[in-house]
Amino acid sequence: MTQLAGKHIVLGLSGGVACYKSAELCRLLVKAGATVQVVMTEAAAQFITPVTMQALSGRAVYSSQWDGRERNNMPHINLGREADAVLIAPCSADFIARLAQGRSDELLSLLCLARPMERVPLLLAPAMNREMWQHPATQRNMEQVARDGAVILGVGNGEQACGETGDGRMLEPEEILEDLAAQLSPKTLAGHHVLVTAGPTFEAIDPVRGITNLSSGKMGFAVARAARAAGAQVTLIAGPVHLPTPRGVQRIDVQSAAQMFDAATGFASAASVFIATAAVADWRPAQASSQKIKKDGSGDVPPLAFVENPDILAGIAHSRRAESGELFCVGFAAESENLLDHASAKRERKGVPLLVGNIGPATFGQDDNALILIDAQGHREIPRASKQALAGELIAEIARRVPVRD
Numbered sequence: 001m002t003q004l005a006g007k008h009i010v011l012g013l014s015g016g017v018a019c020y021k022s023a024e025l026c027r028l029l030v031k032a033g034a035t036v037q038v039v040m041t042e043a044a045a046q047f048i049t050p051v052t053m054q055a056l057s058g059r060a061v062y063s064s065q066w067d068g069r070e071r072n073n074m075p076h077i078n079l080g081r082e083a084d085a086v087l088i089a090p091c092s093a094d095f096i097a098r099l100a101q102g103r104s105d106e107l108l109s110l111l112c113l114a115r116p117m118e119r120v121p122l123l124l125a126p127a128m129n130r131e132m133w134q135h136p137a138t139q140r141n142m143e144q145v146a147r148d149g150a151v152i153l154g155v156g157n158g159e160q161a162c163g164e165t166g167d168g169r170m171l172e173p174e175e176i177l178e179d180l181a182a183q184l185s186p187k188t189l190a191g192h193h194v195l196v197t198a199g200p201t202f203e204a205i206d207p208v209r210g211i212t213n214l215s216s217g218k219m220g221f222a223v224a225r226a227a228r229a230a231g232a233q234v235t236l237i238a239g240p241v242h243l244p245t246p247r248g249v250q251r252i253d254v255q256s257a258a259q260m261f262d263a264a265t266g267f268a269s270a271a272s273v274f275i276a277t278a279a280v281a282d283w284r285p286a287q288a289s290s291q292k293i294k295k296d297g298s299g300d301v302p303p304l305a306f307v308e309n310p311d312i313l314a315g316i317a318h319s320r321r322a323e324s325g326e327l328f329c330v331g332f333a334a335e336s337e338n339l340l341d342h343a344s345a346k347r348e349r350k351g352v353p354l355l356v357g358n359i360g361p362a363t364f365g366q367d368d369n370a371l372i373l374i375d376a377q378g379h380r381e382i383p384r385a386s387k388q389a390l391a392g393e394l395i396a397e398i399a400r401r402v403p404v405r406d
């Protein structure tokens with residue numbers, strides 16, 4: 001999450017079993033390049049020790065408004081002024097109630113109240129039993145807190161520490177990290193609807209066999225995540241991949257190129273940006289067998305004939321909306337040699353204003369990559385970096401080429 005590098009985050013812990021997840025969250029924040037100042041309520045210290053949080057954050061934990069370590073003896077003022085964001089995880093039902101009332105009799109709620117609201121966002125990751133979560137008092141308090149400017153990240157659903165099952169689990173650390181990174185990103189694509197295709201397609205031969213390729217979908221998922229962080233509404237059409245859905249993104253799962261074509265052409269009618277990262281199979285078996293093809297003992301191999309799949313990108317790029325400039329199309333080219341030549345020719349063939357070239361065998365399945373951006377004016381290389389960082393650069397590049405909306 002490149003957006004978190006160099007940021008200073010106050011990580012507040014209120015009481016709850018989910019405090020054990022905050023240790024991992026702290027570790028992920030530090031790994032993403034943020035500095036983390038942990039502040040704990042007295043209740044939080046019943047669930048995890050300040051010693052653990054100090055070791056993981058590399059900074060002494062604050063837990064009292066009477067902490068004399070600050071020169072001016074005002075930790076509640078200093079901590080909020082220094083922060084780029086205040087994140088409360090876990091945020092208990094009681095803590096939400098305290099925020100709703102503007103209470104300030106202990107350090108964490110005090111610093112939330114004293115933070116400069118227009119500059120320092122307050123994010124809450126609630127965690128509680130499902131009955132507590134559904135209780136009208138909690139819901140009412142949350143509405144109030146949201147009206148007062150806090151960002152409520154939502155909760156997960158599943159087994160709870162109390163043995164019950166339902167809504168109220170704290171989001172996973174990776175999910176919270178993603179939401180925080182999005183919160184801190186410039187909203188360069190606000191008002192846009194971005195459509196992304198990602199991953200391989202799977203072309204059935206029979207019910208148990210098929211043809212696919214080595215695309216992992218990582219680049220397309222990173223692009224969808226970066227577009228959402230830039231404030232766009234995002235629809236992600238994914239072939240068969242093993243990746244979690246980026247937060248806040250609508251995901252449509254498909255198998256074959258024909259299904260991807262139908263889904264993409266449908267959503268393209270409302271999108272303003274289309275980014276085709278999918279490694280769509282060029283051909284499919286002419287006739288998929290409805291039953292498993294059996295060996296007949298003769299040693300003969302079954303004859304396989306292929307037909308060409310529709311070109312999703314070329315089809316959409318030649319639509320009325322794309323040609324009139326309402327829909328900005330971006331293609332990818334996975335080549336194995338002569339990247340610039342092949343990718344430049346592909347950009348013209350597909351009829352897209354911007355094409356992203358990369359070397360297929362060097363990127364499929366990897367977490368990093370190197371890209372070359374090609375448009376009518378020329379090309380620009382983006383050196384090897386994580387796919388998430390590259391996706392951020394690509395989205396910034398697209399944002400410079402599409403109209404500002406709001």
Ligand code: CTP
Binds near residue numbers: 282309333334
């Ligand atoms: N693409 C698509 N539908 C297809 C084939 C490709 O939408 N049936 C898109 C890909 O998502 C990518 C771009 O077209 O954005 C180029 O894909 P690539 O596989 O590199 O090119 P092909 O057109 O298949 O050409 P070739 O395989 O001959 O290099």
